[in-house]
Amino acid sequence: MINYTFSFADLEYFLLIMVRITCFIYIAPFFGMANTPNRVKIVFGLFMSYLIFANVPQAEVSYTTLAGYVVIIFKEAVCGFLIGFGANLCMTIVSFAGRIIDMEVGLTMASVMDPSTQQQTSITGVFYNYSIMLMLLVTGMYQFLLGALTESFILIPIDGQIFRLDALLMSMLVFLRDYIMIGFRISLPVFVAIMLLNSILGILAKTAPQMNMFAVGMQLKVLTGLGVIFVTASMIPLVANFIFDEMQRIVTQMLRVMI
Numbered sequence: 567m568i569n570y571t572f573s574f575a576d577l578e579y580f581l582l583i584m585v586r587i588t589c590f591i592y593i594a595p596f597f598g599m600a601n602t603p604n605r606v607k608i609v610f611g612l613f614m615s616y617l618i619f620a621n622v623p624q625a626e627v628s629y630t631t632l633a634g635y636v637v638i639i640f641k642e643a644v645c646g647f648l649i650g651f652g653a654n655l656c657m658t659i660v661s662f663a664g665r666i667i668d669m670e671v672g673l674t675m676a677s678v679m680d681p682s683t684q685q686q687t688s689i690t691g692v693f694y695n696y697s698i699m700l701m702l703l704v705t706g707m708y709q710f711l712l713g714a715l716t717e718s719f720i721l722i723p724i725d726g727q728i729f730r731l732d733a734l735l736m737s738m739l740v741f742l743r744d745y746i747m748i749g750f751r752i753s754l755p756v757f758v759a760i761m762l763l764n765s766i767l768g769i770l771a772k773t774a775p776q777m778n779m780f781a782v783g784m785q786l787k788v789l790t791g792l793g794v795i796f797v798t799a800s801m802i803p804l805v806a807n808f809i810f811d812e813m814q815r816i817v818t819q820m821l822r823v824m825i
Contacts, residue, residue, distance in 0.1 A: 578635070579624055582724050583641050584615040590715050596702055597711075598650065612711075618719055625723030638725045638742030645727050645824055648734075652820040653711055658812040659745055660698050660805070663752035670753070671791030672762040672784055676814025690795065694752070694805070699743045701806035703825060707813070714817050722824050733823040741816055748808050755801075759794045760787060 586815040588611040591597045597607070629635050668688040677686045687695075702708055750757070763786060 567710050576619075577629060579724065580615060582627070582638060583719070584611060584776040585639050586642040586646035586718070587611050587618070587715065587740050589643045590650040590784050592650065593647060593654050594711060595654050596699055596708055598654070614715075614716045615642060617749065618716060622716070622719045625726060627725045629725075641725065641727050644729070645686035645718065645722060646715075648820045649817060652816040653813050655741060655745075656801050656816060657695065659699065659809060659812070660694035660752065661668055661687055662745065662749040664688040664694050665766070665793065666749065667756045667795070668752040670757055672787045673791075692803075697798075698806050698809055699804050701803060702810070705806065705810070707810050710814065711817070714821065718821055722822055730823050733819075737816065737819040737823060742820075743813075744812055748812060750807050751808065755798045756794045759790055763787060763790050811813050 577642055588607070591607050591614075597610070627638065629638060661769050665688050667690045671690075673689055678689055714794065763783075767779050767783045769788070
């Protein structure tokens, strides 16, 4: 006979684990996609919570009132949210690069609905976003995210968070620097190609003023931009390496600011 008995202390501890995991799943890339059914997220959170509850040693959690337990729940929610938020921030880099490319090519007004976020975004941003998401699965980067979440229960036990706001602010400032740098590096081929095309069109406008360079330039920009994107599609794995390196750094930094 299988014994399913458990104490209220075990149930309360299990719920605290589940709060951190579900907050991570809610916002983490791939796991928190808006088009993923909520039932799938809940079942996956329950499954992960059970595995961690059964394999990670329990820490001492002390509280005497309901308000104290609510405070611990809030701390666990913030902990899981920060870990997932750090990974999700890195996925916004490709959206930033896509907006730059669309602005240079002339597709700024051609926005589409991204089913993963339920928001209007650029066409190129959606292309790069799903490409990086596919590389996240192929390269096993999702295993790093799950491993970081699991290791957080060892590095940061339940009710063991120490939030250092100064370190968190410094991490965000460093990320913003890398955010702009990596975004421009992704969009650099299209940016350079369009800049050269604008220079050529400017010279032609001076040598042949009777030609309508505005009408011709709009079509050439779109064709040139799409052509450069097609040619540089083989560089997507290199782009994924930049994103994943930054993701590892920011997730690790998020864990350090709570230790």
